[in-house]
Amino acid sequence: TQLLEQSPQFLSIQEGENLTVYCNSSSVFSSLQWYRQEPGEGPVLLVTVVTGGEVKKLKRLTFQFGDARKDSSLHITAAQPGDTGLYLCAGAPLTTDSWGKLQFGAGTQVVVTP
Amino acid sequence: DAGVTQSPTHLIKTRGQQVTLRCSPKSGHDTVSWYQQALGQGPQFIFQYYEEEERQRGNFPDRFSGHQFPNYSSELNVNALLLGDSALYLCASSPLGMRDRGKETQYFGPGTRLLVL
Numbered sequence: 001t002q003l004l005e006q007s008p009q010f011l012s013i014q015e016g017e018n019l020t021v022y023c024n025s026s027s028v029f030s031s032l033q034w035y036r037q038e039p040g041e042g043p044v045l046l047v048t049v050v051t052g053g054e055v056k057k058l059k060r061l062t063f064q065f066g067d068a069r070k071d072s073s074l075h076i077t078a079a080q081p082g083d084t085g086l087y088l089c090a091g092a093p094l095t096t097d098s099w100g101k102l103q104f105g106a107g108t109q110v111v112v113t114p
Numbered sequence: 115d116a117g118v119t120q121s122p123t124h125l126i127k128t129r130g131q132q133v134t135l136r137c138s139p140k141s142g143h144d145t146v147s148w149y150q151q152a153l154g155q156g157p158q159f160i161f162q163y164y165e166e167e168e169r170q171r172g173n174f175p176d177r178f179s180g181h182q183f184p185n186y187s188s189e190l191n192v193n194a195l196l197l198g199d200s201a202l203y204l205c206a207s208s209p210l211g212m213r214d215r216g217k218e219t220q221y222f223g224p225g226t227r228l229l230v231l
Contacts, residue, residue, distance in 0.1 A: 042204050042222035065155035101170050104156030
């Protein structure tokens with residue numbers, strides 16, 4: 001059971017278009033990570049957000065952490081074929097007895113066609 | 115600086131057999147976590163090792179066990195393999211001092227693809 005809900009599950013867009021991926025939960029997280037995963041490979045860290053309301057930019061990628069630290073979004077501007085991949089969000093629990101047990105969403109598969 | 119490494123990359127086993135997967139953490143990292151990722155799903159936490167002891171465990175049966183060595187490398191053992199154990203097994207390491215809020219970031223290896231026939 002995924003405690004983090006990601007939407008949409010699948011997104012297919014043309015090169016140059018914008019897209020947004022959402023990650024929602026009823027739980028409060030200490031921090032939240034976004035990863036991108038290629039087929040057959042491990043997730044590669046994109047960003048960690050920590051403070052409620054925080055916005056981080058990584059070139060054409062913009063990450064936002066909700067004020068209550070329960071949700072997050074990833075926005076890609078002018079998508080390129082190299083942005084194709086499975087985008088995963090992972091929350092770090094707030095409680096010390098669950099420290100280190102990252103909780104992942106099921107992922108959003110993004111396909112950017114030339 | 116080498117990242118997280120895992121071996122083997124692929125493995126085929128039959129039901130009932132036992133398997134051992136290996137992981138070397140990123141330099142400077144002392145904590146190793148293991149995850150199972152079934153096809154089409156996000157990774158699921160199996161357990162975490164720190165100071166050669168299991169510190170956290172997810173909802174996995176006792177058939178899943180592990181070990182951490184003094185050099186921080188780790189092994190994942192699965193006994194009595196089932197067809198449903200077929201998955202990508204991911205190892206992730208975390209740096210020293212990650213036990214502060216906001217420093218829980220984990221860095222993943224390429225994974226071991228296990229197929230149980």
